[in-house]
Amino acid sequence: MAGLEKKYVMAIDQGTTSSRAIIFDHGGNIVAIGQKEHEQIMPRAGWVEHDPVEVSGAIREVVGEALSKANINRHEIATVGITNQRETTVVWDKNTGEPVYNAIVWQDTRTDKIVRELAGDEGVDRYKPIVGLGLSTYFSGPKIKWILDNVEGARERAEAGDLLFGNMDSWVIWNLTGGVNGGVHVTDVTNASRTMLMDVRKLEWVPEICEDMGIPMSMLPDIKSSSEVYGYGAKNTLIIDTPISGILGDQQAATFGQACFEKGMAKNTYGTGCFMLMNTGNEAVTSENGLLTTVCYKLGDQDPVYALEGSIAVTGSLVQWLRDQLGIISSAPEVERLAETVKDNGGVYIVPAFSGLFAPYWKDDARGAIVGLTRYNNKGHLARAVLEATAFQTSEVLDAMNADSGVDLAELRVDGGMTANDTLMQFQADILGTDVVRPVVTETTALGAAYAAGIAVGFWDGTDDVVNNWQEDKRWSPSMDKAERDRQMRLWKKAVTRTFDWVDEDTEVVDVVTPEDA
Numbered sequence: 001m002a003g004l005e006k007k008y009v010m011a012i013d014q015g016t017t018s019s020r021a022i023i024f025d026h027g028g029n030i031v032a033i034g035q036k037e038h039e040q041i042m043p044r045a046g047w048v049e050h051d052p053v054e055v056s057g058a059i060r061e062v063v064g065e066a067l068s069k070a071n072i073n074r075h076e077i078a079t080v081g082i083t084n085q086r087e088t089t090v091v092w093d094k095n096t097g098e099p100v101y102n103a104i105v106w107q108d109t110r111t112d113k114i115v116r117e118l119a120g121d122e123g124v125d126r127y128k129p130i131v132g133l134g135l136s137t138y139f140s141g142p143k144i145k146w147i148l149d150n151v152e153g154a155r156e157r158a159e160a161g162d163l164l165f166g167n168m169d170s171w172v173i174w175n176l177t178g179g180v181n182g183g184v185h186v187t188d189v190t191n192a193s194r195t196m197l198m199d200v201r202k203l204e205w206v207p208e209i210c211e212d213m214g215i216p217m218s219m220l221p222d223i224k225s226s227s228e229v230y231g232y233g234a235k236n237t238l239i240i241d242t243p244i245s246g247i248l249g250d251q252q253a254a255t256f257g258q259a260c261f262e263k264g265m266a267k268n269t270y271g272t273g274c275f276m277l278m279n280t281g282n283e284a285v286t287s288e289n290g291l292l293t294t295v296c297y298k299l300g301d302q303d304p305v306y307a308l309e310g311s312i313a314v315t316g317s318l319v320q321w322l323r324d325q326l327g328i329i330s331s332a333p334e335v336e337r338l339a340e341t342v343k344d345n346g347g348v349y350i351v352p353a354f355s356g357l358f359a360p361y362w363k364d365d366a367r368g369a370i371v372g373l374t375r376y377n378n379k380g381h382l383a384r385a386v387l388e389a390t391a392f393q394t395s396e397v398l399d400a401m402n403a404d405s406g407v408d409l410a411e412l413r414v415d416g417g418m419t420a421n422d423t424l425m426q427f428q429a430d431i432l433g434t435d436v437v438r439p440v441v442t443e444t445t446a447l448g449a450a451y452a453a454g455i456a457v458g459f460w461d462g463t464d465d466v467v468n469n470w471q472e473d474k475r476w477s478p479s480m481d482k483a484e485r486d487r488q489m490r491l492w493k494k495a496v497t498r499t500f501d502w503v504d505e506d507t508e509v510v511d512v513v514t515p516e517d518a
Contacts, residue, residue, distance in 0.1 A: 006078035009454045010066065010239070011446035012059060014084040014168045015250065016105065016272045019058040021066035022446040023077070026459070028469035030443060034065030041102060046109040046355060049102035052090045055168070056175045063238050074239050079229075080176075081246030081453030083253040083445050084168040086194045089143035091154065091219070092171070094164045097179045101151045103168070104143040107273075107313060109355050111142035112364050114149075118142065118212065124362070127209055132193065132200040132284060132293030134362055137355075138311070140167060141196035145213045158216050165219040167191045169247050176244060177231035184231035187221040188247035189304060193295040198223065200284050200293055203304065225298040226252070227456040246453025250445045251275040252296050254415055255307065257448030258439065259470040261463050264407045266398075269445065270418035273358075274312040274394055278401045278409075279305060289400035290360030299455060299463075308404055310359035310397030314352035314368075315390040316418055321352070322386055328379050336421045338383035346381035347372040349495035350389045357499065360400040365503035371495045390418065391428040392492040398432060411435040411475075415444040422476075430480035431488060440471040 008031060013020045018037040025031055036058040041049040067073060087106035092099045104110070115135045119126060124135040133139055144165050148155045157163050166174065169191050174183035192198040192205075197215070199206050203223060210217050224230060226248050233239030248256060251269060255277045258267040263281035268274060277296065284293050284306045296307035314321075316332075323329045329338060351357075353366040370385070402408055412434055418424055419438050429436040441447055454460040480488075 005076065006459065007076050008070070008072065009079055009081065009450040009459055010063070010077050011081045011083060011450040011453070012063065012172060013250070013446040013449065014055060014059065014082070014172055016085045016088075019055060019062055020446065021059070021062040022443060022450070023066050023070050023072070024447060024450045028441060028447055028451070028466075030441065032066045032070035034062035034069065036062050048105040048108045050088065050105055052092070052099045052103045052171055055103070056172065059172060060237070067238060074233070074242050077239065077242050078459045079243045079245045079453045079457045080233070080239055081248070081449035081451075082169050082172055082244065083248050083250050083449035084172065084191070086167060086191060086249040086251065087138055087140050087143075088168050089140045089147070089165065090168065090171045091144060091147045091163055091165050093157065093162055095162060095180065097175075100154050100157070100163065101147050104146065106138060107355050108143070109137045109364060111137045111146050114142045114145055115364070127196060129286070130199050130206060131196050131209070132286070133196050135196070136362060137364055138358065139194060139196040141209070141213050141215065144215050144219070148214060155214070158219055161216070161218045163219055164221070165215070166221055167194065167249075169249070170221045173230060173244060173247070176233055176237055176239065178234040181234070183234075185221045186224050186230050186247075188224050188226045189295040189298045190226055190249040190252040191247065192223045194249060200295060203295070203298075225300050227297075227299045227452040229456060243457055244453070245456035246449050246451070248297060248449050248452050251277055251309065252294070252307070253448035253452070254445045255279070255448065256297050256451060256466070257444030257446075258413045258415060259463070259467045260413065261467065264405065264409070265413070266401065266409055267413040267415065267444070268394055270315060270390065270414065270416035272315070272317045274315040274390060276310045276394060276397045276401065277307040278405060279307055280405065281305065285404060287400070287404045289403045290362055291397070291400050291404055292359070297452065299452070308401055310400060312393045312397065313356070313358045314354050315393065316416070318350070318352045318386050318389060321354075322383065328382060335383050335386060336423050338380050339387055339423050342378070342380035342384055345384045345388055346377045347374065348377050348381045348385040349492060350382070350385040351495050351499045352389055353499045357496070359397050361496070363500055365501055366499040367502040369495065369499045371498055387421065387424045388427055390424060391431050392489070394428060395431045395489065398434075409434055411437050413437050413439065415439065415442045425476045426479075429476040429478045431485055433478050433482065433485060435478070436476045437472055438474045440473040
């Protein structure tokens with residue numbers, strides 16, 4: 001059994017709505033997938049939580065499901081890579097393994113008051129020269145502070161050295177490598193760069209910022225590269241003794257899986273939100289146009305590679321809103337068929353600022369709006385406006401990237417569930433004025449984590465193998481003339497400005513909220 005050939009790599013993709021295990025062969029092809037959704041806990045407006053214990057149980061299930069579907073066992077798995085929803089924050093007791101509170105998800109906005117207090121007179125860019133990020137409810141640091149401030153006894157336990165923090169990558173690896181029985185407490189540079197607590201150039205935690213946020217440094221995981229052996233599967237897992245040797249935050253993993261290794265290459269992932277990353281090489285470029293500076297990846301002891309990132313909070317989840325909250329469609333694919341019943345948006349623009357606006361505006365006090373409505377409009381126009389909102393937001397991010405990098409993008413590589421929507425992809429190419437390209441394997445997030453893990457143990461020779469495996473599936477070229485493109489963008493920007501500054505004392509439901517209230 002132990003002599004079986006190591007033919008495969010497994011990636012565990014712990015995402016916002018589900019956890020998956022995907023097994024890949026040496027050609028980067030999918031062999032089997034296990035997937036399980038987890039509950040979206042929304043106790044209040046603006047709050048989004050996950051149960052970390054439910055998630056770790058789901059991971060055990062999907063690992064077993066993937067191995068069963070592939071009809072293989074762990075002896076044929078060379079290594080395991082981890083990729084994860086970034087910024088989602090877990091604090092747990094290292095002695096019992098129990099979380100002190102639910103995971104606070106990246107979309108959650110409860111830390112808005114903490115963010116304003118930390119910004120003070122210096123403003124939201126107070127830490128940006130060090131960490132590459134402006135203060136926002138998006139990132140992990142303020143979420144840790146909220147838990148320590150609001151969960152009874154948490155601060156005292158943290159200061160006594162009993163509590164650990166991690167984004168979901170750390171929580172998953174700690175449990176897979178033994179948990180309370182010797183679990184490894186690590187993260188990689190890509191996830192650490194999303195906490196607001198790491199110096200993005202030194203790749204070290206910043207004691208002064210931790211002190212400002214009241215976070216004991218004993219809680220923090222060790223920062224590692226994105227591709228090295230961190231530990232091995234514990235005895236109570238289905239991957240016993242299998243090395244875990246890759247960690248990449250989901251968007252960096254997708255960039256890696258898309259083979260965006262050259263400076264100036266970019267990808268956009270269309271999921272719950274949209275996330276565009278442009279490789280800036282070994283330089284951490286500070287954005288002047290509302291983008292984030294983030295670590296793209298670091299292979300072993302090689303120099304880190306950086307990226308500019310534009311994050312859009314609501315894209316795929318806008319389709320879910322149309323389905324679940326409004327009932328206009330009964331399944332997500334139906335949105336395309338409905339959008340095709342009309343020739344254009346009928347003058348309707350939807351700005352989905354459900355939890356504020358991310359890049360390039362960073363306005364926590366914005367809220368969603370539907371503008372341009374007349375009695376002429378029907379549900380087909382709404383469906384088209386939903387799809388176009390994703391493309392418009394992406395265009396604004398790409399404009400910011402071009403301005404920051406001084407490089408006009410030759411093509412945009414795309415992945416994620418929404419890339420199956422031809423109507424959206426064609427409109428995306430039209431509004432960008434740039435070719436949009438989808439690869440054969442669109443599970444690029446899991447694939448990137450698999451590659452990082454496989455490179456660490458010699459299953460793949462390096463990034464050249466990744467480039468050689470990447471294959472184009474479909475390309476959309478722009479067909480809209482520049483005058484119409486410019487007109488559409490002017491109307492979109494007009495719509496966006498209508499969402500600004502909505503949240504004020506009249507819209508605030510509560511001032512002080514504690515976990516006991518939820």
